[in-house]
Amino acid sequence: MEITIYKPSGEITRWVNCNPEFLGIQAVDDESYIVGKVSNETHYIDIVGHTAVAKTIKPSPNHIFNYATKQWEDPRTLADIKAAQWTLIKAARTQAEYAGFIWDGSTFDSDAISQNRITGAVTLAQLSSTFTIDWTLATNQVRTLNQSEMLQVGAALGVHVQTQFAKGQSLRVQIDAATTQAEVEAIVW
Numbered sequence: 001m002e003i004t005i006y007k008p009s010g011e012i013t014r015w016v017n018c019n020p021e022f023l024g025i026q027a028v029d030d031e032s033y034i035v036g037k038v039s040n041e042t043h044y045i046d047i048v049g050h051t052a053v054a055k056t057i058k059p060s061p062n063h064i065f066n067y068a069t070k071q072w073e074d075p076r077t078l079a080d081i082k083a084a085q086w087t088l089i090k091a092a093r094t095q096a097e098y099a100g101f102i103w104d105g106s107t108f109d110s111d112a113i114s115q116n117r118i119t120g121a122v123t124l125a126q127l128s129s130t131f132t133i134d135w136t137l138a139t140n141q142v143r144t145l146n147q148s149e150m151l152q153v154g155a156a157l158g159v160h161v162q163t164q165f166a167k168g169q170s171l172r173v174q175i176d177a178a179t180t181q182a183e184v185e186a187i188v189w
Contacts, residue, residue: 092189
């Protein structure tokens with residue numbers, strides 16, 4: 001098994017091969033901890049003086065080890081946790097917005113470029129009652145749309161985008177109202 005040895009500053013000092021049962025037995029003065037892979041799990045051994053302190057697996061990148069309680073703790077404030085959860089929700093909202101939408105049995109792309117193209121086509125459709133366009137769908141099939149249909153596609157896109165933002169706003173209200181980390185983390189897209 002290969003282990004990585006770090007200094008307290010976080011600098012990697014070296015990689016060492018060893019047997020899992022010997023993990024952390026040999027300590028060097030300025031090394032903070034050793035990380036190794038055992039059965040696909042990361043195990044932490046901190047070196048305090050010359051004493052190896054075994055830790056459980058780090059629950060998240062945000063956790064730090066409290067030596068007094070011998071527990072991993074998330075030092076972020078509730079406000080920090082809420083901000084992080086809102087960032088995840090916004091990313092999911094964007095993904096849902098760009099995932100496409102269905103109108104009249106056809107699936108249309110809705111990424112940023114497609115939204116601009118639909119908006120442009122709607123503008124052209126408003127200028128002429130004889131408007132027609134061959135539209136390439138998300139499935140790469142082509143569908144011919146007349147003025148009325150193009151306007152309906154534009155309206156369907158608007159409803160699709162607004163639906164995603166309304167869901168995001170609802171989740172934001174829930175995040176703001178949450179009073180514990182568990183409540184915040186339970187709010188997902």
